[in-house]
Amino acid sequence: MSLTRSVLLEQEERFMTVALVGNPNSGKSTVFNALTRLRQKVGNYPGVTVEKKLGRAILPDGKAMNVLDLPGTYSLAVQSPDEQVVRDVLLGHMNDTTRPDVVVCIVDASNIERNLYLVSQVQDLGIPVVVALNMMDETVKQGRAIDPQKLQAVLRMPVVPMVASKEQGIEELKTILARGVEPVPLREWRMPAVMEEEVALFAQWLCTDRKMDRFTAFSEAVIHLSTPIAKHHLLEHGVSDIGTAMVQDARQRLTRAGVKWRSAVIEARYDWIHRILEGVLTDLPDPKIRKTERFDAVLTHRVWGWVVFVSVMVLMFYMIFTIAAYPMEWISKGFELLSAELKSVLPAGDIRDLLTDGIIAGVGGVVVFLPQILTLFFFISLMQDTGYMARAAFIMDRLMSRVGLHGKAFIPLLCGFACAIPSIMACRSIENPKDRLVTILVSPLMVCSARLPVFALMIAVLIPNTSPFEKAGIMLSLYLTGILGAILMAWVFKHTIFKGPTPPFIMELPPYRFPTLKATFLHMWERSQLFLKKAGTVILIFSVILWALMTYPKLPGASGDVALRHSFAGRAGVLMEPVIRPLGYDWRIGIGLIGSLAAREIFVSTMNIAFNIDDSGDAASLHSAFSEARWPDGRVLFTPLVCVSLLIFYVFAMQCFSTLVVTWRETNSWLWPAFQFVYMTGIAYVAALTVYQGGRWLGFQ
Amino acid sequence: MGACSINTLRIGQKGIVMDLAGDDQIVQRLLEMGVTPGCPVQIIRYAPMGDPVEIKVRGYHLTIRKKEADMILVDPQ
Numbered sequence: 206m207s208l209t210r211s212v213l214l215e216q217e218e219r220f221m222t223v224a225l226v227g228n229p230n231s232g233k234s235t236v237f238n239a240l241t242r243l244r245q246k247v248g249n250y251p252g253v254t255v256e257k258k259l260g261r262a263i264l265p266d267g268k269a270m271n272v273l274d275l276p277g278t279y280s281l282a283v284q285s286p287d288e289q290v291v292r293d294v295l296l297g298h299m300n301d302t303t304r305p306d307v308v309v310c311i312v313d314a315s316n317i318e319r320n321l322y323l324v325s326q327v328q329d330l331g332i333p334v335v336v337a338l339n340m341m342d343e344t345v346k347q348g349r350a351i352d353p354q355k356l357q358a359v360l361r362m363p364v365v366p367m368v369a370s371k372e373q374g375i376e377e378l379k380t381i382l383a384r385g386v387e388p389v390p391l392r393e394w395r396m397p398a399v400m401e402e403e404v405a406l407f408a409q410w411l412c413t414d415r416k417m418d419r420f421t422a423f424s425e426a427v428i429h430l431s432t433p434i435a436k437h438h439l440l441e442h443g444v445s446d447i448g449t450a451m452v453q454d455a456r457q458r459l460t461r462a463g464v465k466w467r468s469a470v471i472e473a474r475y476d477w478i479h480r481i482l483e484g485v486l487t488d489l490p491d492p493k494i495r496k497t498e499r500f501d502a503v504l505t506h507r508v509w510g511w512v513v514f515v516s517v518m519v520l521m522f523y524m525i526f527t528i529a530a531y532p533m534e535w536i537s538k539g540f541e542l543l544s545a546e547l548k549s550v551l552p553a554g555d556i557r558d559l560l561t562d563g564i565i566a567g568v569g570g571v572v573v574f575l576p577q578i579l580t581l582f583f584f585i586s587l588m589q590d591t592g593y594m595a596r597a598a599f600i601m602d603r604l605m606s607r608v609g610l611h612g613k614a615f616i617p618l619l620c621g622f623a624c625a626i627p628s629i630m631a632c633r634s635i636e637n638p639k640d641r642l643v644t645i646l647v648s649p650l651m652v653c654s655a656r657l658p659v660f661a662l663m664i665a666v667l668i669p670n671t672s673p674f675e676k677a678g679i680m681l682s683l684y685l686t687g688i689l690g691a692i693l694m695a696w697v698f699k700h701t702i703f704k705g706p707t708p709p710f711i712m713e714l715p716p717y718r719f720p721t722l723k724a725t726f727l728h729m730w731e732r733s734q735l736f737l738k739k740a741g742t743v744i745l746i747f748s749v750i751l752w753a754l755m756t757y758p759k760l761p762g763a764s765g766d767v768a769l770r771h772s773f774a775g776r777a778g779v780l781m782e783p784v785i786r787p788l789g790y791d792w793r794i795g796i797g798l799i800g801s802l803a804a805r806e807i808f809v810s811t812m813n814i815a816f817n818i819d820d821s822g823d824a825a826s827l828h829s830a831f832s833e834a835r836w837p838d839g840r841v842l843f844t845p846l847v848c849v850s851l852l853i854f855y856v857f858a859m860q861c862f863s864t865l866v867v868t869w870r871e872t873n874s875w876l877w878p879a880f881q882f883v884y885m886t887g888i889a890y891v892a893a894l895t896v897y898q899g900g901r902w903l904g905f906q
Numbered sequence: 907m908g909a910c911s912i913n914t915l916r917i918g919q920k921g922i923v924m925d926l927a928g929d930d931q932i933v934q935r936l937l938e939m940g941v942t943p944g945c946p947v948q949i950i951r952y953a954p955m956g957d958p959v960e961i962k963v964r965g966y967h968l969t970i971r972k973k974e975a976d977m978i979l980v981d982p983q
């Protein structure tokens with residue numbers, strides 16, 4: 206067995222490794238998916254991919270090859286952690302990945318000038334390059350024509366025209382890769398003579414002293430001499446003080462010779478690009494006004510922009526309460542039938558209770574919300590795939606800059622509507638570590654899909670018989686509360702622990718693209734799988750644990766509240782009641798709060814168990830159980846004020862173990878997740894307290 | 907013609923980039939994204955709240971805050 210394993214491993218090493226490199230949003234992940242049949246996330250905004258991802262493709266000759274999808278980058282002179290990944294992979298600095306044998310540069314043909322800049326940097330590294338000229342369909346719409354053959358002739362590298370989203374050109378790319386790729390040709394661009402000399406000198410030193418190969422040394426020398434911020438970077442890579450001193454001296458000599466070392470290399474590359482594109486790129490006669498510009502005239506308009514933005518949000522929540530209601534009904538019917546069936550088949554006892562009250566009530570109570578979550582993801586996916594996301598960032602940036610946040614921060618924050626985990630990961634595209642940390646800390650304040658079940662439940666209890674419009678309105682205001690909370694906290698952090706200047710905002714606005722139904726449904730399908738997996742694992746396990754804690758130890762002869770109060774969970778709830786009583790919660794809600802520490806949805810399942818516990822099990826829905834719940838003195842438990850207080854608590858409280866783990870991983874310290882937990886839960890407590898006590902003082906119920 | 911900040915251009919007006927001056931890191935990023943001396947740029951629009959600004963450069967659309975836009979010195983056309 207171990208023999209076959211080692212043979213396999215050896216084979217694996219002999220596979221060719223191909224890295225997909227390119228500007229953000231050029232279609233790398235789309236190409237990756239077409240090559241490997243995997244489902245890496247794609248979206249129409251820069252910065253979708255932030256981590257490398259390995260896949261396997263089969264070439265026409267039957268051989269397999271490793272394919273690496275990488276984050277997008279504009280340059281190899283890196284500024285942010287996601288860009289760093291690209292450079293490290295290309296230089297072979299990554300421990301877990303071999304240096305690629307071939308680089309496929311994905312070039313967005315509709316934006317060819319800027320995309321070729323990165324190609325010229327990759328060319329420096331001496332790894333064989335294939336240029337995948339993607340988005341060929343868009344050049345025509347743009348009123349330009351590109352001749353791939355001529356481009357291949359001037360670049361002297363293989364060029365494959367492509368429309369990756371329609372899988373055109375993928376087979377051709379595979380054929381070229383199977384045939385083997387020639388080493389890259391020597392560069393044709395030239396810096397000012399003095400700069401050429403200085404670069405050669407420093408590269409020579411890197412070769413002999415730092416044992417770099419010729420190509421790497423040249424690339425590093427160019428970057429270090431021309432990039433002012435590369436100094437710390439230099440030291441990190443083991444270039445000693447001597448190296449730093451050499452760079453300083455070289456720059457001084459260059460300045461004296463009148464060479465602008467900051468821009469000379471970049472200009473030299475762009476001059477070369479300009480030269481080679483003559484004859485390759487032709488303007489078509491009579492270009493139509495681009496669709497994108499017409500859309501933008503409305504969507505980013507001073508008045509209409511806002512109208513559209515708010516309408517989209519309202520529509521989204523309206524659909525969550527209307528369209529989703531029907532399948533929810535079916536799902537809950539299904540679980541009720543199942544539960545009734547089990548009750549009639551199984552003998553009464555703990556096992557039956559565990560199955561019906563623990564597992565079915567717990568998991569079923571959460572799974573019911575699947576249709577609402579799918580509706581939410583349908584909208585999020587549309588925003589991401591059409592390119593509207595980037596416009597939302599454009600519209601909202603003024604707010605972001607007011608509080609001192611990075612402009613790019615808006616995209617991670619918007620992703621937070623789905624889940625805080627991808628949102629925190631997306632912060633990798635933020636260059637400055639301090640700004641990145643602030644964004645990570647406030648991201649979980651954005652209302653994520655795990656809160657949706659809790660909100661939907663509490664809103665239904667709060668106002669059972671109103672129109673979906675009003676429910677949507679309440680939902681929208683909760684989301685807005687979350688956004689405001691995030692912005693406010695960002696402001697506080699930026700003015701206290703993370704004092705610093707307002708970071709820059711430089712973002713590309715991609716053209717609008719028609720979302721493919723396939724991508725949208727894939728996204729929804731994947732999300733529902735994730736959600737069901739969570740329901741089938743975390744929520745299932747905790748429902749069982751909580752059911753046990755709420756059942757044992759048993760008090761002989763007792764039932765309902767009395768038995769619950771006697772159980773472990775009941776005792777814990779009673780113990781914490783003094784703390785949460787000022788918020789209007791009793792010990793049973795306390796059990797729900799404790800359960801929510803693992804995941805917010807568990808509130809719903811514990812409430813199912815806590816309030817259905819003396820029930821015969823069938824039809825009684827949680828809503829009516831809630832409305833019948835009383836304090837010992839007979840007062841109604843779930844008054845409107847308590848519902849609002851709970852809603853507010855769930856907007857702010859940090860109740861997600863996975864998020865804390867991701868924050869820990871992304872910040873490399875336990876301090877930040879701990880801080881995140883304390884500050885968020887603190888705010889939640891204070892806010893819920895203010896709402897409840899303030900409301901009572903004002904005379905509300 | 908004297909160079910002036912790109913912010914002084916009217917919406918729709920074009921200019922030729924003369925120079926970039928300001929924070930090293932930002933200037934480097936702008937240069938790398940193709941905003942190099944000699945390159946034509948055009949102001950497309952301002953965001954609803956007046957900031958940031960959207961510009962067209964080398965055939966694509968870029969958005970930057972006015973503060974960064976101030977670093978781009980152009981010769982108005």
Ligand SMILES: Nc1nc2c(ncn2[C@@H]2O[C@H](COP(=O)(O)OP(=O)(O)OP(=O)(O)O)[C@@H](O)[C@H]2O)c(=O)[nH]1
Pocket residue numbers: 227228229230231232233234235236246247248249250251252253254255275276277278339340341342343367368369370371590718
């Ligand atoms: N019209 C057109 N759209 C494409 C083509 N290839 C990809 N797209 C779309 O372009 C967008 C970006 O694609 P991605 O694959 O996510 O790009 P990426 O390079 O991985 O982006 P980052 O991970 O952000 O760097 C998506 O909306 C794709 O559907 C193409 O050939 N033509």
Ligand SMILES: [Mg+2]
Pocket residue numbers: 233234235246247253254275276277
């Ligand atoms: Mg990607």
